[in-house]
Amino acid sequence: MAKRNFIKLVQVDKKGNTIMDPEGNPKYDTFITPTQIPFRKIYDAADLMDEASAEELSAKENIDQMLDMVVDIYNNQFTKDDLLDRMHAPDTMKELQNQIEFVGQGQMDEERKKELAKMI
Template sequence: MAKRNFIKLVQVDKKGNPALDAEGNSKYDTFLTPMQIPFRMIYNAADLMDGASDEENSAQQNMDQMLDMVVDIYGKQFTKDDLLDRLHAPDAVAELQQQIEFIASGAMDDERKKQLAQMI
């Protein structure tokens, strides 16, 4: 079975506010990685993972690289603006790093594996 990952982005209404279910909890769209992720993704993620790109770029440029990488990993099922507007800020950087780590090493924590197993 192919290794896969997922990302959840909060649903937003036309005004940009989080969409809520009947209990008042945020609703999410869940995206799965493609069945085949080209090895080129690992190659491209290498500099992001070891921090080599950090030295000459601003923090925002490094963040842009991570956002672009995650959009590419998921085959452009969503946009960079979707990530910027629909990820929860306190968790966003860790989520982006986890997505890139998954591509670089195939690593995923046990809780995430359980959630993924329920989806597929």
């Protein structure tokens, strides 16, 4: 079975407000990685991690590259602006890092594996 991952982005209305369900919880759009992620993406992810650890980039440049990488991993199922506008700020950096690490190492935590198994 192919290793897959997912990302959830909050649903927003035309004004950018979060759409809530009847219980008052945010609604999400869930995106699943393609069944085949080319090795080139791992190769590119390694460069990104090297640059970040060497502190060659500003914080914003590093975030921009991470956002671009995640959009690329998911074959443009969403945009960089979607990530900027539809992710919860306190969780975003960890989520972006987890997405890139998944491509680079093919690993995810058990809770995430269980949630993914329910989706596919």
